[in-house]
Amino acid sequence: MSGYVLRRVGQSLLALLGVSIVVFALMHLVPGDPIRTALGTRFDQDVYEVLLARSGLDQPIPIQYVDWLTSALVGDLGVSFRTGQPVSDALMQRLPATALLAVAALLVGIVIALPAGIVSAVRQGKPVDYAANGFAQVGVSVPDFWYGILLILVFAQILGWLPPSGYTSPLDDPVDALRRLILPAVTAGVVTGAILTRFVRSSVLEAMSADHVRLARAKGMPSGYVLRHHVLRNAWIPIITVSGLQLGTLLGGIVVVEVVFAWNGLGRLALDAVVRRDYPVLQGAVLLIAGVFLLINLLVDLVYAKLDPRIAAS
Amino acid sequence: MMSEAPVLSVRDLEVSFATKRGVARVVRGVSYEVAAGETLAIVGESGSGKSVSTLALTKLIPIPPGRVTGQALLGDDDLVPLSERQLLEYRGTRVGYVFQDPMTSLNPVHTIGRQLTEHTRYHLGLSESQARERAVELLEQVGIPAAESRLDDHPHQFSGGMRQRVVIAIGLACDPDVLIADEATTALDVTTQAQILDLVRRLQRERGMAVVWITHDLGVVAGIADRVLVMYAGEVVEQAGVDTLFDLPRHPYTVGLLESLPVLGDLERRDLTAIPGLPPPPTHLPEGCAFHPRCAFRHDERCATERPPLTEVAPGHSIRSFYAVPEEAARAASTAARLPEPGSDRTTDPEGRDDARSGRT
Ligand SMILES: Nc1ncnc2c1ncn2[C@@H]1O[C@H](COP(=O)(O)OP(=O)(O)OP(=O)(O)O)[C@@H](O)[C@H]1O
Numbered sequence: 057m058s059g060y061v062l063r064r065v066g067q068s069l070l071a072l073l074g075v076s077i078v079v080f081a082l083m084h085l086v087p088g089d090p091i092r093t094a095l096g097t098r099f100d101q102d103v104y105e106v107l108l109a110r111s112g113l114d115q116p117i118p119i120q121y122v123d124w125l126t127s128a129l130v131g132d133l134g135v136s137f138r139t140g141q142p143v144s145d146a147l148m149q150r151l152p153a154t155a156l157l158a159v160a161a162l163l164v165g166i167v168i169a170l171p172a173g174i175v176s177a178v179r180q181g182k183p184v185d186y187a188a189n190g191f192a193q194v195g196v197s198v199p200d201f202w203y204g205i206l207l208i209l210v211f212a213q214i215l216g217w218l219p220p221s222g223y224t225s226p227l228d229d230p231v232d233a234l235r236r237l238i239l240p241a242v243t244a245g246v247v248t249g250a251i252l253t254r255f256v257r258s259s260v261l262e263a264m265s266a267d268h269v270r271l272a273r274a275k276g277m278p279s280g281y282v283l284r285h286h287v288l289r290n291a292w293i294p295i296i297t298v299s300g301l302q303l304g305t306l307l308g309g310i311v312v313v314e315v316v317f318a319w320n321g322l323g324r325l326a327l328d329a330v331v332r333r334d335y336p337v338l339q340g341a342v343l344l345i346a347g348v349f350l351l352i353n354l355l356v357d358l359v360y361a362k363l364d365p366r367i368a369a370s
Numbered sequence: 371m372m373s374e375a376p377v378l379s380v381r382d383l384e385v386s387f388a389t390k391r392g393v394a395r396v397v398r399g400v401s402y403e404v405a406a407g408e409t410l411a412i413v414g415e416s417g418s419g420k421s422v423s424t425l426a427l428t429k430l431i432p433i434p435p436g437r438v439t440g441q442a443l444l445g446d447d448d449l450v451p452l453s454e455r456q457l458l459e460y461r462g463t464r465v466g467y468v469f470q471d472p473m474t475s476l477n478p479v480h481t482i483g484r485q486l487t488e489h490t491r492y493h494l495g496l497s498e499s500q501a502r503e504r505a506v507e508l509l510e511q512v513g514i515p516a517a518e519s520r521l522d523d524h525p526h527q528f529s530g531g532m533r534q535r536v537v538i539a540i541g542l543a544c545d546p547d548v549l550i551a552d553e554a555t556t557a558l559d560v561t562t563q564a565q566i567l568d569l570v571r572r573l574q575r576e577r578g579m580a581v582v583w584i585t586h587d588l589g590v591v592a593g594i595a596d597r598v599l600v601m602y603a604g605e606v607v608e609q610a611g612v613d614t615l616f617d618l619p620r621h622p623y624t625v626g627l628l629e630s631l632p633v634l635g636d637l638e639r640r641d642l643t644a645i646p647g648l649p650p651p652p653t654h655l656p657e658g659c660a661f662h663p664r665c666a667f668r669h670d671e672r673c674a675t676e677r678p679p680l681t682e683v684a685p686g687h688s689i690r691s692f693y694a695v696p697e698e699a700a701r702a703a704s705t706a707a708r709l710p711e712p713g714s715d716r717t718t719d720p721e722g723r724d725d726a727r728s729g730r731t
């Protein structure tokens with residue numbers, strides 16, 4: 057097991073190194089001089105010189121990479137071309153908002169998907185199964201901004217129960233934070249829930265058809281026991297994996313929801329950075345999201361190995 | 371042995387499934403009895419209804435789409451009308467099952483110990499330590515060395531043969547009246563297979579258990595069965611004592627099976643698929659005798675229109691055919707089947723069929 061943990065951690069670090077190369081290359085794939093491009097019409101020779109020296113773009117590329125990586129390792133991701141603010145500060149300001157939204161959305165998704173998926177597998181071919189399938193179909197085929205707009209319309213405009221947009225830190229005002237969290241979390245969570253529902257259903261169905269489940273029934277164990285200890289115990293393994301991956305996907309892909317709900321998270325930060333050609337910020341955001349994604353993956357795999365004794369052994 | 375009251379007595383068992391292509395009549399009017407200490411083998415091509423007919427006894431098939439009628443008497447209790455909850459008192463405790471694939475029959479995430487104790491704790495009300503003691507005892511009986519130290523191992527830490535022994539131990543754990551072994555040795559190598567057959571025979575003697583042994587392999591049949599049921603398209607087409615079945619089969623299908631096997635004396639795996647043609651799909655059974663389209667012996671108007679009843683051709687020997695294969699032809703088939711072809715690469719195990727049979731008769 058510990059050998060397995062080391063191996064997985066090593067793999068994750070290697071992957072992160074790969075990501076860093078891709079992210080670093082971004083700077084150099086941009087046609088022309090990125091700083092000049094970024095400054096655009098606001099070009100000013102003095103500002104240009106300062107930025108150039110600070111970004112190290114006047115050095116040979118391998119040296120630039122090593123410099124960039126070593127400073128990135130200690131949390132220094134450079135400064136924003138736009139604001140001059142350290143990129144890591146900007147990221148850390150935004151990360152809690154995105155993490156909160158992503159985790160809340162995942163929870164909403166799981167709360168929808170677990171019962172819906174399990175019930176529709178156990179009652180395969182019955183009306184509940186069709187209902188759950190219908191939900192999953194609609195859920196994945198309608199884009200999330202549509203739910204967002206719909207929810208704002210109904211719950212903010214018409215009913216006036218919840219604020220239509222904006223982010224408040226739960227540390228400042230927990231009640232307001234929660235009220236503002238509900239609509240974006242449900243919006244992103246419905247899509248996640250739809251994806252997960254299908255997945256939970258097929259995992260449970262697959263687990264139910266396993267020979268050892270038939271043997272458990274042939275041993276005379278009650279159906280509830282068989283479901284909990286044999287079917288779900290095996291179905292959890294893929295469900296936990298995919299849920300973890302969904303969290304990673306949510307972190308990276310929540311841009312649209314953040315924009316619809318004016319949610320000041322990493323997604324909006326990255327989007328703004330693209331629009332403003334603020335490359336250090338974009339690099340930092342991508343690196344952070346990729347790093348978190350890899351970390352989640354690693355944790356998922358470790359949980360997975362804990363649940364399935366065959367993994368770590370092989 | 372035959373005179374004892376049967377432990378399991380199946381009467382007119384019918385199983386059908388509602389499918390998209392219509393009603394699949396998978397088991398049709400199957401009747402048999404098994405006494406304590408007796409082994410009944412069920413043989414037949416893939417899809418002939420061997421597994422379903424035994425799973426249906428305790429409703430281990432999906433219902434719906436499945437439907438079961440007839441009687442399955444375990445002692446005096448008919449299992450067919452029982453509810454799922456009532457059946458829990460029979461499954462595992464009075465009817466033990468051992469399934470085919472040792473690689474998939476055990477739950478990969480639970481320890482062997484847990485899988486060997488959950489039903490003894492549930493049914494027999496054993497405490498955890500009592501159940502573990504019993505599990506160790508069972509594992510020793512099925513020939514797993516250092517049983518105690520292996521209880522906390524997971525299935526992937528066992529070889530295929532060892533896992534199959536564990537699955538057999540699970541089937542035996544609650545001391546069932548009937549053990550149903552469905553291809554229980556098919557996935558194993560010849561040596562392990564012979565060991566497991568020995569083991570089941572020994573445990574059967576010790577416990578007076580009735581055994582229903584499903585297999586494709588006539589070598590296994592010869593090695594373990596007292597009586598044999600040949601199934602075709604969901605029906606019993608021939609039923610006889612094991613010696614009679616090999617010496618003087620009378621149903622054209624059984625004769626075809628024996629003729630299609632050049633060497634029968636080994637325990638090598640054989641699939642019963644050498645008769646030309648295919649069995650009919652259970653949704654579209656032919657009128658008349660289900661076997662008539664493939665029958666090499668005789669077929670006339672009657673075969674194509676009337677379903678033959680199961681008729682006794684000798685005491686304890688019945689066939690479902692209007693025309694029994696003449697004795698000379700049957701003997702020829704049986705002799706042809708028994709004589710090993712010169713030069714054929716015979717990998718005969720000393721446990722081969724002829725030895726096993728002469729050992730019993
Ligand atoms: N749930 C089900 N729904 C519909 N048809 C089924 C179902 N289960 C089994 N059948 C059909 O029942 C028939 C008999 O199957 P069964 O498994 O009893 O065959 P078998 O004789 O055990 O074959 P094998 O030697 O391959 O194990 C097959 O035609 C199969 O397709």
Ligand SMILES: [Mg+2]
Pocket residue numbers: 420421422552
């Ligand atoms: Mg079968």
